[in-house]
Amino acid sequence: MKSRTFKPPVILSTLTLLTMVGAALHFARAEDNEDAASKYADNDYESAAGAYQAAADNGDADAQTSLGLMYLKGEGVEENEHTALSLFEKSAAQGDVRGEVNLARMYAKGKAGLVPDYRIAVSWFDKAATQGYADAKYSLGVLYVTGNGVPLNYRKAMELFASAADQNNASAQYQLGLMNFKGKGMPVNLIEAYKWLTIAGDFDDAPIYRQYVALKMNKEQIDQAVALADDWKQEAEQNQEKTDK
Numbered sequence: 001m002k003s004r005t006f007k008p009p010v011i012l013s014t015l016t017l018l019t020m021v022g023a024a025l026h027f028a029r030a031e032d033n034e035d036a037a038s039k040y041a042d043n044d045y046e047s048a049a050g051a052y053q054a055a056a057d058n059g060d061a062d063a064q065t066s067l068g069l070m071y072l073k074g075e076g077v078e079e080n081e082h083t084a085l086s087l088f089e090k091s092a093a094q095g096d097v098r099g100e101v102n103l104a105r106m107y108a109k110g111k112a113g114l115v116p117d118y119r120i121a122v123s124w125f126d127k128a129a130t131q132g133y134a135d136a137k138y139s140l141g142v143l144y145v146t147g148n149g150v151p152l153n154y155r156k157a158m159e160l161f162a163s164a165a166d167q168n169n170a171s172a173q174y175q176l177g178l179m180n181f182k183g184k185g186m187p188v189n190l191i192e193a194y195k196w197l198t199i200a201g202d203f204d205d206a207p208i209y210r211q212y213v214a215l216k217m218n219k220e221q222i223d224q225a226v227a228l229a230d231d232w233k234q235e236a237e238q239n240q241e242k243t244d245k
Helices: 010-041 045-057 061-073 081-093 097-109 118-130 134-146 154-165 170-182 190-199 206-214 219-244
Strands: none
Touching: 010 045, 010 061, 045 061, 061 081, 061 097, 081 097, 097 118, 097 134, 118 134, 134 154, 134 170, 154 170, 170 190, 170 206, 190 206, 190 219
16 A cells, blocks of 8 residues: 655645745834834934835834824925825724824824814824823823814813823823813812822923912922822832833
8 A cells, every 4th residue: 555645735835824924024024113213213314214114115004103204204204294194094004003193183283285174083093092092092182172073071081181191191191280270170179280280290381380380379288289299100100110020
């Protein structure tokens, strides 16, 4: 009886080959992206743009977003909002949170010849916020404060700012300070206002507003607010240490 040489099914060989090709592309994209990030950090924008382009052409969503931002700023490439928009659309379609946020901003600001459309901006901000991206939560919160693209809703804005602030987003911390100071959708709370403006540090006009709020407080209230801010910072540091382990 003759022995037969085993031949794997053709479909199995094809799948194996596709898997190997896919893995190779993944590592190639990752390598190009890391190389680009390194060059960008060294301010070698032209080389960074080339490396990002290589990764973007291979479908790397993060590289597409980064390259889009370079086209917006004219870093290493000629400034081109239309190219940036196209890149953000590609990365957002893959669920890249930075791509979603920047695409939302393009619609909100009417960049690249777009007609400003807050409803579309809200939809993209919401996608990124749902994924836990702090800057998206902050941006969406601003729209709820202004009533652009969504019904004006201070409570919803407060929730979004609070969630982003807990992720150490200075913009959201600053906004929480202002909302408590001005009593937007809530009673004025100077202690909470001073606390969040302290946590926000030197961001934007936080130092100026801290001084203004302090004029309306007594020493005991200021001490209480500072203590609350210190407690928040300590807890945030402990949580970060746990995350880093």
